[in-house]
Amino acid sequence: MQAAIDSEGIANEKLRAEETLRRKLHNQVQELKGNIRVFCRVRPTLAVDDQEPAKIGFPDAEADSKEVAIQGPEQTSAMGRTTTSTNSFSFDRVFGPSSQNGEIFEEISQLVQSALDGYNVCIFCYGQTGSGKTHTMSSADGMIPLAVKQIYDTARGLEEKGWKYTMEGSFVEVYNENLNDLLGNASEFDKKKHEIRHDVEKNKTTITGVQTVMLDSPERLQSMLERSSKNRIVAATNANQRSSRSHSVFILRLIGNNSITGEHSEGTLNLVDLAGSERLSHSQAEGQRLKETQNINKSLSCLGDVIGALGQGKDGAHVPYRNSKLTYLLQLSLGGNSKTLMFVMISPLQAHLSETLTSLKFATKVHNTHIGTAKQAKR
Numbered sequence: 001m002q003a004a005i006d007s008e009g010i011a012n013e014k015l016r017a018e019e020t021l022r023r024k025l026h027n028q029v030q031e032l033k034g035n036i037r038v039f040c041r042v043r044p045t046l047a048v049d050d051q052e053p054a055k056i057g058f059p060d061a062e063a064d065s066k067e068v069a070i071q072g073p074e075q076t077s078a079m080g081r082t083t084t085s086t087n088s089f090s091f092d093r094v095f096g097p098s099s100q101n102g103e104i105f106e107e108i109s110q111l112v113q114s115a116l117d118g119y120n121v122c123i124f125c126y127g128q129t130g131s132g133k134t135h136t137m138s139s140a141d142g143m144i145p146l147a148v149k150q151i152y153d154t155a156r157g158l159e160e161k162g163w164k165y166t167m168e169g170s171f172v173e174v175y176n177e178n179l180n181d182l183l184g185n186a187s188e189f190d191k192k193k194h195e196i197r198h199d200v201e202k203n204k205t206t207i208t209g210v211q212t213v214m215l216d217s218p219e220r221l222q223s224m225l226e227r228s229s230k231n232r233i234v235a236a237t238n239a240n241q242r243s244s245r246s247h248s249v250f251i252l253r254l255i256g257n258n259s260i261t262g263e264h265s266e267g268t269l270n271l272v273d274l275a276g277s278e279r280l281s282h283s284q285a286e287g288q289r290l291k292e293t294q295n296i297n298k299s300l301s302c303l304g305d306v307i308g309a310l311g312q313g314k315d316g317a318h319v320p321y322r323n324s325k326l327t328y329l330l331q332l333s334l335g336g337n338s339k340t341l342m343f344v345m346i347s348p349l350q351a352h353l354s355e356t357l358t359s360l361k362f363a364t365k366v367h368n369t370h371i372g373t374a375k376q377a378k379r
């Protein structure tokens with residue numbers, strides 16, 4: 001009897017040691033892949049798209065591709081000759097129009113694992129309105145539900161290794177440089193002030209007056225997503241397609257305690273659906289629309305500046321987090337202590353060619369950035 005208990009004890013200890021080693025190796029692999037990665041996704045042509053497709057060379061479904069080639073707009077020379085140049089872009093992965101959310105999630109599941117292991121992670125969707133950001137992030141089989149499911153499954157598996165996890169979720173939007181609680185009361189949107197507080201020591205950000213939901217069952221997530229989308233519909237007006245004019249940030253805080261080894265880890269996974277990146281010419285926009293556009297342009301270019309400053313990798317160099325609400329909110333999840341993935345979504349239509357090229361150029365800038373080694377928030 002005693003021998004059986006002893007050998008069970010040894011086996012459990014081996015399991016725990018293996019888990020500690022797995023975490024270390026997992027992180028080494030993630031660092032080799034780079035702490036900032038960019039994926040591109042081309043959405044399929046939809047039945048409602050009645051415009052001509054653009055000439056895009058995208059990967060076939062089977063290939064593990066990194067390249068996308070776009071035939072640029074026609075240019076006529078002084079001699080009257082018409083030419084079109086091909087613009088090629090390369091990223092960490094390019095997904096063609098037939099790719100499915102499940103397949104895309106396989107690539108990001110490793111980052112979800114990093115958040116469980118105590119790292120801060122940001123996953124962004126960037127692109128013009130209608131390019132597939134919400135489909136990728138929040139649809140029924142999008143990154144948010146798949147990430148939460150993976151966290152449940154993994155946390156359950158880690159129980160036998162002594163780990164117990166709690167998962168807290170909040171969901172906010174940044175609209176016109178104001179924070180709103182998507183789980184709160186829509187009548188308070190743009191009125192109630194929420195403050196962002198960073199505790200650098202604990203590597204933890206809190207937002208005052210925002211609801212936090214203990215995500216202890218998949219049903220909780222479902223009701224959380226329903227509440228947020230209802231709130232956005234209430235807050236929208238005919239003239240204001242609010243969801244595409246604001247950034248939404250789904251924040252999952254993952255707290256793990258190991259009662260046997262005494263290890264503790266806290267990580268945050270931020271899933272960010274950015275506002276539509278299309279450039280409205282100022283002459284077309286006026287009033288509320290102009291204000292929205294200016295705020296979106298400012299915050300997206302600020303995000304690019306923050307990533308650019310981090311990419312210079314100089315310790316102690318100024319990083320302009322405070323220049324926009326979004327970058328300030330994500331301060332502790334961007335930079336040396338964290339891992340970032342940017343999805344650039346593109347439309348397959350010729351009519352969107354110029355926005356597509358602008359998006360791909362922004363994404364290339366991000367892709368050329370290398371962020372320093374992440375440190376784990378573990379005590």
Ligand SMILES: Nc1ncnc2c1ncn2[C@@H]1O[C@H](COP(=O)(O)OP(=O)(O)OP(=O)(O)O)[C@@H](O)[C@H]1O
Pocket residue numbers: 042043044046097099127128129130131132133134135136243244245275276345
């Ligand atoms: N990969 C895809 N497969 C099938 N349908 C897609 C795909 N991507 C996008 N769609 C469809 O295209 C339409 C526009 O996509 P979506 O709403 O996700 O765009 P968006 O970039 O989030 O726009 P907005 O900025 O307005 O929120 C939707 O009807 C969506 O269901």
